[in-house]
Amino acid sequence: MVSGKKVEPVYKPIRLGMVGGGQGAFIGGVHRIAARLDNEFVLVAGALSSNPERARASAAELGLEPERSYASFAEMAKAEAGRADGIEAVAIVTPNNVHFPAAKAFLEAGIHVICDKPLTATLAEAKKLAALVEKTGKVFVLTHNYTAYPMVRQAREMLAKGQLGDIRIVQVEYPQDWLTDDLSASGNKQAAWRSDPKQAGAGGATGDIGTHAYNLARFVSGLELDSLAADLDAFVPGRQLDDNLQVLLRFKAVGKAPPAKGMLWASQVAPGHENGLKLRVYGSKGGIEWVQADPNYLWYTPFGEPKRLLTRGGAGALESASRLTRVPGGHPEGYLEGFANIYREAASAIRAARKKGGKPPKDVIFPTVQDGVEGMAFIDACVKSSKRNGAWTKL
Numbered sequence: 001m002v003s004g005k006k007v008e009p010v011y012k013p014i015r016l017g018m019v020g021g022g023q024g025a026f027i028g029g030v031h032r033i034a035a036r037l038d039n040e041f042v043l044v045a046g047a048l049s050s051n052p053e054r055a056r057a058s059a060a061e062l063g064l065e066p067e068r069s070y071a072s073f074a075e076m077a078k079a080e081a082g083r084a085d086g087i088e089a090v091a092i093v094t095p096n097n098v099h100f101p102a103a104k105a106f107l108e109a110g111i112h113v114i115c116d117k118p119l120t121a122t123l124a125e126a127k128k129l130a131a132l133v134e135k136t137g138k139v140f141v142l143t144h145n146y147t148a149y150p151m152v153r154q155a156r157e158m159l160a161k162g163q164l165g166d167i168r169i170v171q172v173e174y175p176q177d178w179l180t181d182d183l184s185a186s187g188n189k190q191a192a193w194r195s196d197p198k199q200a201g202a203g204g205a206t207g208d209i210g211t212h213a214y215n216l217a218r219f220v221s222g223l224e225l226d227s228l229a230a231d232l233d234a235f236v237p238g239r240q241l242d243d244n245l246q247v248l249l250r251f252k253a254v255g256k257a258p259p260a261k262g263m264l265w266a267s268q269v270a271p272g273h274e275n276g277l278k279l280r281v282y283g284s285k286g287g288i289e290w291v292q293a294d295p296n297y298l299w300y301t302p303f304g305e306p307k308r309l310l311t312r313g314g315a316g317a318l319e320s321a322s323r324l325t326r327v328p329g330g331h332p333e334g335y336l337e338g339f340a341n342i343y344r345e346a347a348s349a350i351r352a353a354r355k356k357g358g359k360p361p362k363d364v365i366f367p368t369v370q371d372g373v374e375g376m377a378f379i380d381a382c383v384k385s386s387k388r389n390g391a392w393t394k395l
């Protein structure tokens with residue numbers, strides 16, 4: 001109180017709801033940390049589980065008011081849209097088959113959406129969702145979080161400026177080992193739904209981590225994929241969806257340069273790899289290499305010159321990287337900060353949308369519903385190609 005008058009806060013966090021992410025879920029906790037790291041969001045409502053008891057218990061643990069813990073996303077969308085203090089945005093962190101109906105419910109209720117990847121369970125759903133986003137005009141953010149690492153942004157800007165010349169080769173890999181055994185048989189919830197076509201869709205590792213690798217390659221290179229040849233395997237006996245994929249990529253030509261070629265490998269049955277996302281891009285003037293396990297560094301080699309190590313926050317850091325950096329160089333930033341950068345970009349877009357027709361600053365970048373459609377087209381093409389013995393398949 002000042003002179004007997006109540007002072008309203010100048011800056012108000014965006015009211016956020018969450019679908020999924022209750023007890024026993026990994027990614028829900030990551031989203032909640034990312035959302036609050038920069039004080040951009042406050043979680044006020046949730047439909048945290050399809051199990052009512054678990055939903056209530058999860059809400060209590062997170063300090064949500066009992067009346068704002070909902071039994072379903074449909075109930076939540078309707079109730080929150082009718083409240084003066086209702087949520088402005090929702091985070092959807094469920095198995096893939098819930099993404100489309102949940103996002104549809106909230107978009108139609110006039111609420112912005114932040115959705116985990118892949119976009120939906122099918123390409124047809126993805127296209128319908130993209131049309132709905134266009135119709136409603138709401139902000140839609142897909143959390144391909146690796147696009148928001150500072151040195152990934154640095155690499156993207158370097159390539160856009162032509163520092164590598166004409167792009168010739170793009171190689172991306174994403175090996176893990178956590179599904180080397182049949183964890184779903186032992187009751188592991190995270191493994192079970194990822195191996196179930198009814199919940200995950202047509203792609204196993206292809207949808208879970210292959211889309212991350214594909215999105216990162218596209219984001220940094222700026223290239224558009226023309227066709228692919230894929231070989232998908234389910235090495236673990238009885239597994240219904242793929243756990244390993246090897247894909248050859250042909251990109252569309254840019255200008256007069258020959259079309260770039262690429263290779264993508266993703267696996268969840270590669271012992272010794274925890275989260276081995278790596279990107280290498282080579283052009284007529286040089287090459288770059290970025291490794292997610294050591295994300296504060298970017299290797300850059302101009303052709304005919306010594307290899308150079310570029311560091312987050314160090315000399316040579318571009319503005320695209322610096323604007324997403326929170327602490328000085330030498331103080332590591334990683335997965336949670338990268339995820340938080342997506343939420344910070346989302347907040348800029350949502351705050352801009354509060355003003356009719358408002359748009360965020362030009363340097364604000366985040367994966368959109370269209371990136372999600374591309375990811376689903378990638379999954380669809382991989383599955384079709386593999387069924388045809390690795391035949392070249394257009395997206």
